[in-house]
Amino acid sequence: KAGVTQTPRYLIKTRGQQVTLSCSPISGHRSVSWYQQTPGQGLQFLFEYFSETQRNKGNFPGRFSGRQFSNSRSEMNVSTLELGDSALYLCASSLVGGEKLFFGSGTQLSVL
Amino acid sequence: QKEVEQDPGPLSVPEGAIVSLNCTYSNSAFQYFMWYRQYSRKGPELLMYTYSSGNKEDGRFTAQVDKSSKYISLFIRDSQPSDSATYLCASLSGGSYIPTFGRGTSLIVHP
Numbered sequence: 001k002a003g004v005t006q007t008p009r010y011l012i013k014t015r016g017q018q019v020t021l022s023c024s025p026i027s028g029h030r031s032v033s034w035y036q037q038t039p040g041q042g043l044q045f046l047f048e049y050f051s052e053t054q055r056n057k058g059n060f061p062g063r064f065s066g067r068q069f070s071n072s073r074s075e076m077n078v079s080t081l082e083l084g085d086s087a088l089y090l091c092a093s094s095l096v097g098g099e100k101l102f103f104g105s106g107t108q109l110s111v112l
Numbered sequence: 113q114k115e116v117e118q119d120p121g122p123l124s125v126p127e128g129a130i131v132s133l134n135c136t137y138s139n140s141a142f143q144y145f146m147w148y149r150q151y152s153r154k155g156p157e158l159l160m161y162t163y164s165s166g167n168k169e170d171g172r173f174t175a176q177v178d179k180s181s182k183y184i185s186l187f188i189r190d191s192q193p194s195d196s197a198t199y200l201c202a203s204l205s206g207g208s209y210i211p212t213f214g215r216g217t218s219l220i221v222h223p
Contacts, residue, residue, distance in 0.1 A: 004155070031209065042215035043156075043200065056210050090155050097209030099144040103155030 006104035025093030118214030131188040135201035142203035
């Protein structure tokens, strides 16, 4: 069974640009969550989608948005990038959400 | 104060040692407790999952939850250099879909 696939693996952008990250969950998983990971803050929850609906949202500004498609694939978008957005962005899928998350390898975003 | 606290380490031990990794939490509603292992440049992978209090063993790994003291532990027996990674604890309350993660403890097992 294929794992969670995130693309791209690495991304370099400049301040003010926008970026879209993609996540393909494990087949059959309907919940997709996004996390931001930095050395100082650890794993911070961005949002979670279940059956194309945003079910939970973390405390991030509106520049961070996402969506989920009917095949459960998900994208997250960050507009007007700031230097502080440099981080590893992780996607996790699960059957229904909660205690057993399967993570992708992440997208390492660098904002210059 | 974060709901789940974890010492970031690093914790350095010789090969073959017994490793003890710990977390504390503050939310009494937490019922599910997980340990994830994260290698460098990879995403976390679920290592152990426990419901409520008690012990759970899987090979060299034992997860222990003491709800009375709000303490979560992961023990690794006969540690190997391949165990070198960051270990994140996570907790989840019933009815919630979003676990709360600790910041992770970096473990280094040297030959």
